[in-house]
Amino acid sequence: DAGVIQSPRHEVTEMGQEVTLRCKPISGHDYLFWYRQTMMRGLELLIYFNNNVPIDDSGMPEDRFSAKMPNASFSTLKIQPSEPRDSAVYFCASSFQTGGKTEAFFGQGTRLTVV
Amino acid sequence: AQSVTQLDSQVPVFEEAPVELRCNYSSSVSVYLFWYVQYPNQGLQLLLKYLSGSTLVKGINGFEAEFNKSQTSFHLRKPSVHISDTAEYFCAVSVDNRGGKLIFGQGTELSVKP
Numbered sequence: 001d002a003g004v005i006q007s008p009r010h011e012v013t014e015m016g017q018e019v020t021l022r023c024k025p026i027s028g029h030d031y032l033f034w035y036r037q038t039m040m041r042g043l044e045l046l047i048y049f050n051n052n053v054p055i056d057d058s059g060m061p062e063d064r065f066s067a068k069m070p071n072a073s074f075s076t077l078k079i080q081p082s083e084p085r086d087s088a089v090y091f092c093a094s095s096f097q098t099g100g101k102t103e104a105f106f107g108q109g110t111r112l113t114v115v
Numbered sequence: 116a117q118s119v120t121q122l123d124s125q126v127p128v129f130e131e132a133p134v135e136l137r138c139n140y141s142s143s144v145s146v147y148l149f150w151y152v153q154y155p156n157q158g159l160q161l162l163l164k165y166l167s168g169s170t171l172v173k174g175i176n177g178f179e180a181e182f183n184k185s186q187t188s189f190h191l192r193k194p195s196v197h198i199s200d201t202a203e204y205f206c207a208v209s210v211d212n213r214g215g216k217l218i219f220g221q222g223t224e225l226s227v228k229p
Binding site (some may be wrong): 004031033042043044045048056091093102103104105106107108109 | 159209222
C-alpha cells in the first residue's frame, strides 16, 4: 500500500483565498483524522471521521474551516477565507481498529503558507 | 482532561551514547500511550505503543519505553544512538483504542552528534 497520500505537499496562497487540502487514506481503514502542526500549538486534532461520518469536530478552530469525507477513499479540509494565522503543516492520518491493533498512519503533510 | 508533557524540548547527545526522552501524562482514566518520530519534512511514524500487558514495550529502531502507572510516565530509551536517530520525537496519549485520536506532547528534538 502507498500509505496515506496528501496533496498538495506545499501550498502558498494569498489571504482571503479558498484553500482545499486533500487526503487519501489507506484502503480498508475506517478512521480518518486531520491534524494541524504549528510551532506555537504543536500537533492538534482538528476533526475525525469514522466510516465517513464526522464524529468530533471540536478541534476545528473556526467556521472558516470545514472537512468532508464523501467516500471511504477521499477527504478534504477546506479553509475559506484563509488567513495568515492558518499557516501550518496539516496532516491526515488513518487507522483501522481490530483486535486491539490500533495505530494511526500519517501522511507526509501539506505545508500551507498564507501570505 | 488528558495532557502530555515532554520534559525536554531539546536533547543533544553524542553518537553511540544512551538516551532517554521523558514523557509524563495526566489522565483520570486508563490511557493508551504512543511514541512517534518525525524526520524533517516528513509525517509521523509510530515507534512503539503501550495498550496493555507488559510495561516494557519494545519498538522499531532499537527503541523501548517503560510504562509507569504510579509515576504517570512513559519514557523512551535507546542504549546507543546513531546519527540517523536525529529527529523530533512525540509522546502521545489516547483514552480509547481508536489509535488516532491522540493528544500529543510538544515534542523533543533529539540531535545526535558525531
